[in-house]
Amino acid sequence: MANIVAGIGWHVIGAGMAASFYAPIEKVKKWSWETTWAIAGLFSWILLPIGVSLCLLPSFTGFYASIDPHLLLTIALFGAMWGVGNVSYGLTMRHLGMSLGIGIAIGVTLVVGTLVPPIMDGKASMLFTTRGGLYTMAGVFVALIGVAIVSWAGHKKELQLKGHLEEFNVGLGLLLAVMCGIFSSGMSFALHAALPIQEAAKSVGVNPLYAMLPSYVFIMGGGAVINLAYCFIRLAAVPRLSLREDLRQPGPTLRTNAALAATGGIMWYLQFFFYAWGEANIPASMSYVNWMLHMSIYVLCGGIVGLALGEWAGIRSGLLRLLWVGIIIIIIAANLVGVGMAYSQ
Template sequence: MTGIVAGIGWHMVGAASAASFYAPIEKVKRWSWETTWAVAGIFSWVLLPISVSYLLLPHFGAFYGSIPSGVLLRMALFGAMWGVGNVSYGLTMRYLGMSLGIGVAIGVTLVVGTLIPPLLNGQAGLLFETRSGLLTMAGIVVALTGVAIVSYAGHMKEMPLKSGGPTEFNVLLGLALAVMCGIFSSGMSFAMNAAKPMQAAALQAGVNPLYSALPSYVFIMGGGALVNFAYCFGRLAMVKKISLGDDLHQPGGVIGRNAALAATGGIMWYLQFFFYAWGAAKIPERLSYVNWMLHMSGYVLFGGIVGLALGEWAGVSSRSIRLLWVGIVVIIAAANLVGLAT
């Protein structure tokens, strides 16, 4: 039981990192969003996955050469699927606003990414015919309730603030994009499910179980990186209002500061899945599908807490803040339900 509690704890550490990674990125000045996102991505999707795996694996090249090409391809394709969801994230915020957009997108991601892998693996009976499965399903329902409450509280916060709400609010289009974002973002969950043969190979190679999932990130995040870089550099090349050359012709101090902030955000983004691997290593294999639910609900949980800590709720009605805390408590209850299931 102690190991399971530790697993949930590590999932929450990863979720906190995920909820905080955009804070340094928001402080970047005089750079386009595309340049900032690409620099952050170089660290989170390329340098860190490769560097960590190089340190972990005794024979880096031979290890990847021993993995069947079909496994590598599935990981990369699911990573690219996640990349599409990542790119569409910004459009969701544009038409729904941050709180409502995140709530819908993560709600869909939570359900799809948690339920589909066991169904594809022929484990549907575990979800509906066992005590642990039923408790997990209850945890998902409670988590979605908490996500909805937190999202509604955030929506109430944004609407009175003209500068904080979406400039082109469109419920139907925004909801469609949020659902699309949620479905494609769940590709990360599918990719991790597809990476299990590589995790087994890492264990056989002598990698500590806590780190056995990390070598798979080279291909998973590599697939997502291709989509994200194509989008960023495509826009930098085609949109007249933004230019990579203009961004790089800033004074040296501006470039250094922006690069450091973007890199910090990228490192924090990677750390969410670093600790996700630690958490997943502590959860029993038969209940591996709960890992994604814990991560996604924790993301919303700490998103609300980080927003409070950064003063984003200053001047907001006490009713909205109370509603936020109710949602946070509900999400904590969902994590405890999943703990009982394990």
């Protein structure tokens, strides 16, 4: 019982990190979004995964040399697929804000991430013929309702703020959120494919609590290629963007921006660090709890952080209540999916 409570606690911390990581990134001034995202990604996708694995593994190069190269390539490609979703997610936050962006993006991710695996495994019929499948489909249907409500709240917000927030764009944000939901499923595919790496990590003496972490080197490495390529291509190709000019800011601005971007990147990585701890403490027979907790707390914290940052300041109270109705519905959907997964064990 103590392990389960600890697991839930780590999931809450991880989901809170996931919902909050964009807050320091939003505070960066006089830098392009692309420079900020690249600096944050340097920490989250490269330095921390490699640094943590260097600490965990008795022989860093020897460990990965012992893994089937085809497996490493596979999880890196799934990581690259997730990388497309990650770029879309960052742009979703940019154009919708945190409370609205997280609600829509995670709602879409919940739907896609729930439906794609059984369809790809040829088990789509179980979604309609079993009790677990029916609960799961109910969760998907409820999630769609929640996404629709949150999207409508965002549309009404856009009408109220027209001309005040230059980058707020519901249409573009919705498109990016759908892309995020589709491509972010690459992370779940990568983690599933990386199970042999977890077992290999345990076999060389890595504590089961940390056994998932070495796989992040290639998963997040694949995502880093996509994210950094997008950022640097934009910085080189778009005349109004310039990495050189961003890095020529006065010393105090440069240090503040770098610290804020790095903080966002570290927080982003910590969501998966603590997710690994949570999953390690939850019994396999209750694995559905991992997905349910992460999605629920993620959406809830996203709404809270967005409100704390003043994203809905000056908006009618009725519209704000509509946002929270949508967020709560998405949380209910996550729990329905969790119940469906429990019946499917």
